[in-house]
Amino acid sequence: MVETPLPTPTPLLSGVTIIDLSRVLAGPFCTMTLANMGARVIKVEIPGTGxxxxxxGPFADGKSLYFSAINCNKESIALNLKKDEDRAIFEKLLEKADVLVENYRPGTMEKLGYGWDTLHARYPHLIYGAASGFGDSGPYSKRAAYDMVVQGMGGIISLTGYPGGRPVRVGISIGDITAGLYLAIGLNGALFQRAATGVGSKIDVAMLDCQVAIMEDAITAYDKTGEVPSPHGTRHPSIAPFQAYKASDGYVVIAAGNDHLFNLTSQALEEPGLVTDPRFATNELRHENVDALEDEMEKALSKNTVAYWLDALTAKGVPAGPINDIPHMIADPQVQARHMVVSVQDKVAGEIKVAGNPVKVVGLPDAKTFSPPPQLDEHRAAILAQFVGSTEGAAE
Amino acid sequence: MVETPLPTPTPLLSGVTIIDLSRVLAGPFCTMTLANMGARVIKVEIPGTGxxxxxxGPFADGKSLYFSAINCNKESIALNLKKDEDRAIFEKLLEKADVLVENYRPGTMEKLGYGWDTLHARYPHLIYGAASGFGDSGPYSKRAAYDMVVQGMGGIISLTGYPGGRPVRVGISIGDITAGLYLAIGLNGALFQRAATGVGSKIDVAMLDCQVAIMEDAITAYDKTGEVPSPHGTRHPSIAPFQAYKASDGYVVIAAGNDHLFNLTSQALEEPGLVTDPRFATNELRHENVDALEDEMEKALSKNTVAYWLDALTAKGVPAGPINDIPHMIADPQVQARHMVVSVQDKVAGEIKVAGNPVKVVGLPDAKTFSPPPQLDEHRAAILAQFVGSTEGAAE
Structure with a gap:
């Protein structure tokens, strides 16, 4: 077989232009993901506030770090979609763009005269992505959504925390973020389809739907067994030891899924009595006596630090890891090696750090930095020159 | 403007064939997502066990409900990639397929003779998606990963739970699932790019990278402020009342982000004293006195049920919701209206329920049912007839 030279990889979404009306999180998280993959994202923001x-908050020299974390690699133009001259500019953008993204409540775009039926007829090539709390249809469609409300309704809180304890929210806005990810999947699928048909689609993603979609086996298992899935803290529902255990200065995750690994755990913890204890002779018994096992293991672990035990466990080949806080996660050598924390030079806040791009294309080097989060209306002149063919209105 | 008839929407990934070597969760979750969008997914499984x-577990009539939840809409063929005749069949599949997905530890495919360099040279059109714990590069690359280990390392556990309490795992395998979603984003992007170039890419997704990518503003905020982000139970870090509160029979999420909504909350809870209490006069004061506010609100809420208070709060326009367990989530009218729980007729387990497809294409009706999770090797004869042009080997 003769190997022929193949082209050098380029960013997957090179050449794609996205017009982005979205605010705060679900939509902007989607367009950040696509921008990091090479798409050009033009934020169309409300004049004055954006x-x-x-x-x-928090802020650095007046710049929102929250905004900065989600909006690198994007451009900004301020347009008032209720003013005729700005609508004309917006329509020029749509003519040449590939994708429009918004996360208004369903019905808002129709009120602006930019509902899907109108846009699809006028710009058949245009792909339209909408993220909302509850989607285009159903009895809650027009309700506003907050991440916390959607986490509560979607079931994830019922599986998180300790049995009988107060409810626990997933500590990031998983409702918004999951919707942003599914919208990105849909938009890339629509770009693929359009390459064959020439015609765009509208993708309608609801935060609540996405929570249902990530329930793993909970729906299927409950439906057949009648057992309502419940939270287990950090424990595995059927394997022990498989949870976070307290050492002298913090917690260690130990995932010893079989007798052999339990034997190695016993050696690493310098507690030969663990593996010979009849209460812990099999996984079934360890699971039955999981509280006693936790007590015995934490008695041993209390004698030294997380770092000490991680070395000992890893040396024996027991799957184990720390519970990193954010500074330790940032400093982790694997996170660094994968360029998952990127330094960005912001004009206002100075050097900031943001998460890198997890969609790695083999042969395409990771970006060493990103374009900074845009100032409101920062790219007006260049955008107008390109899309409208004049710099009229550039003075705003 | 004359409206021209536009084609009726079809599934975004119609015509795409995916060969799927992946097992358990990250890879299968990715291919489930793509199958639900119209791709043909052929699972290549280990003979005997799959x-x-x-x-x-759990099982229904011997069929794993865990497997069933993640593997609808897929076909199965059993192949031993260490046997020559099965390798020949596998290579016939790759010749005609669009995408190969696997979630082995990095290096495994190279040992089988199917590393990216080999495959890319031989099948330039083929797109390759890999999901692993730590990715193709970096010091942990060759380590096995478990969801719990990755959740601990990636920072999400440090943000979830109550301050000072034992760590809490996100109650689903968010490490695997997020990797599956990012891999789907990358594969659809690679399909889009290939439509222009004719050449495939390899997408390398690591579970740990994906955890870093979903940290919202935590990296950026910590880096500039030096404050280590910590867990808040269900509370919002700066808005009150914005959390889950205990009523007589469960918890109610109340998200009252401003003075007006707090006034309406006070009315809905039949506690006019709340809004006039000087401790709760502004959001800043409510946030400062958030424990006292919780006490007062739960005193009021203890007088009636979740259902009663949700009616009262919703009638006043206060954003609020329940903490649904899985049966209540399944029964929710919005979940039902969006077809997010789908009934599937399984040949072994009978009727099962699985999560629906959250990537809705406007104008394309949701699937009323899915193809059942395949029996091991169920589709061998049809696959061989199509890809190999004979039914040789169909007897296994």
């Missing part, structure tokens, strides 16, 4: 998250 | 998750 994306609501520009007002979210 | 996907490891076929052995995961």
């Amino acid at each position: 994306d609501d998250s520009r007002a979210f | 996907d490891d998750s076929r052995a995961f």
Whole structure:
């Protein structure tokens, strides 16, 4: 077989232009993901205030770090979609763009005269992505959504925390973020389809739907067994030891899924009595006596630090890891090696750090830096020159 | 403007064929997502046992409900990639397929003779998606990963739970699932790019990278402020009342982000004293006195049920919702209206329920049912007839 030279990889979404009306999180998280993959993202923001998250703390020299975390690699133009001259500019953008993204409540775009039926007829090539709390249809469609409300309704809180304890929210806005990811999947699928048909689609993603979609086996298992899935803290529902255990200065995750690994755990913890204890002779018994096992293991682990035990466990080949806080996660050598924390030079806040791009294309080097989060209306002149063919209105 | 008839929407990934070597969760979750969008997914499984998750409980008539939840809409063929005749069949599949997905530890495919360099040279059109714990590069690359280990390392556990309490795992395998979603984003992007170039890419997704990518503003905020982000139970870090509160029979999420909504909350809870209490006069004061506010609100809420208070709060326009367990989530009218729980007729387990497809294409009706999770090797004869042009080997 003769190997023929193949082209050098380029960013997957090179050449794609996205017009982004979205604010705060679900939509902006989607367009950040696509921008990091090479798409050009033009934020169309409300004059004066812009994306609501520009007002979210904490701040550095007046710049929102929340906004900055989600909006690198994007451009900004301020347009008032209720003013004729700005609508004309917006329509020029749509003519040449590939994708429009918004996360208004369903019905808002129709009121602006930019509902899907109108846009699809006028710009058949245009792909339209909408993220909302509850989607285009159903009895809650027009309700506003907050991440916390959707986490509560979607079931994830019922599986998280300790049995009988107060409810626990997943500590990030998983409702918004999951919707952003599914919208990105849909938009890339629509770009693929359009390459064959020439015609765009509208993707309608609801935060609540996405919570249902990530329930793993909970729906299927409950439906057949009648057992309502419940939270287990950090424990595995059927394997022990498989949870976070307290050492002298923090917690260690130990995932010893079989007798052999339990034997190695016993050696690493310098507690030969663990593996000979009849209460812990099999996984079934360890699971039955999981509280006693936790007590015995934490008695041993209390004698030294997380770092000490991680070395000992890893040396024996027991799957184990720390519970990293954010500074330790940032400093982790694997996170660093994968360029998952990127330094960005912001004109206002100076050097900031943001999460890198997890969609790695083999042969395509990771970006060493990103374009900074845009100032409101920063790219007006260049955008107008390109899309409208004049710099009229560039003075705003 | 004359409206021209536009084609009726079809599934975004119609015509795409995916060969799927992946097992358990990250890879199978990715290919489930793509199958639900119209791709043909052919699972290539180990003869005899198949996907490891076929052995995961709970079971219904011997069929794994865990496997069933993640593997609808897929076909199965059993192949031993260490046997020449099965390798020949596998290579016939790759010749005609669009995408190969696997979630082995990095290096495994190279040992089988199917590393990216080999495959890319031989099948330039083929797109390759890999999901692993730590990715193709970096010091942990060759380590096995478990969801719990990755959740601990990636920072999400440090943000979830109550301050000072024992760590809490996100109650689903968010490490695997997020990797599956990012891999789907990358594969659809690679399909889009290939439509222009004719050449495939390899997408390398690591579970740990994906955890870093979903940290919202935590990296950026910590880096600039030096404050280590910590867990808040269900509370919002700066808005009150914005959390889950205990009523007589469960918890109610109340998200009253401003003074007006707090006034309406006070009315809905039949506690006019709340809004006039000087401790709760502004959001800043409510946030400062958030424990006292919780006490007062739960005193009021203890007088009636979740259902009663949700009616009262919703009638006043206060954003609020329940903490649904899985049966209540399944029964929710919005979940039902969006077809997010789908009934599937399984040949072994009978009727099962699985999560629906959250990537809705406007104008394309939701599937009323899915193809059942395949029996091991169920589609051998048809696959061989199509890809190999004979039914040789169909007897296994």
